[in-house]
């Protein structure tokens with residue numbers, strides 16, 4: 001993957017487009033959330049990730065830019081680098 005360790009996250013328009021796609025996926029998934037266990041595991045992985053922006057609490061990957069505390073809740077979402085556990089178990 002060519003987008004590891006980005007210096008900055010995506011620009012505003014790209015973030016808005018990425019969020020729009022995430023919302024479409026979430027709605028198509030019936031608005032389902034992951035369990036608390038999976039949610040906390042996802043957040044812990046993000047906290048140790050070089051792509052995590054602690055000031056904005058967001059992912060700096062170009063295909064993301066979302067606030068991870070929201071994105072990590074949605075079953076339809078995944079880490080762009082494949083670091084998160086599956087939605088079924090942590």
Ligand code: SF4
Pocket residue numbers: 045046047049050051052053058059060061064068078079080081082083084
């Ligand atoms: S979603 Fe993935 S790439 Fe983004 S901050 Fe979390 S672990 Fe890192």
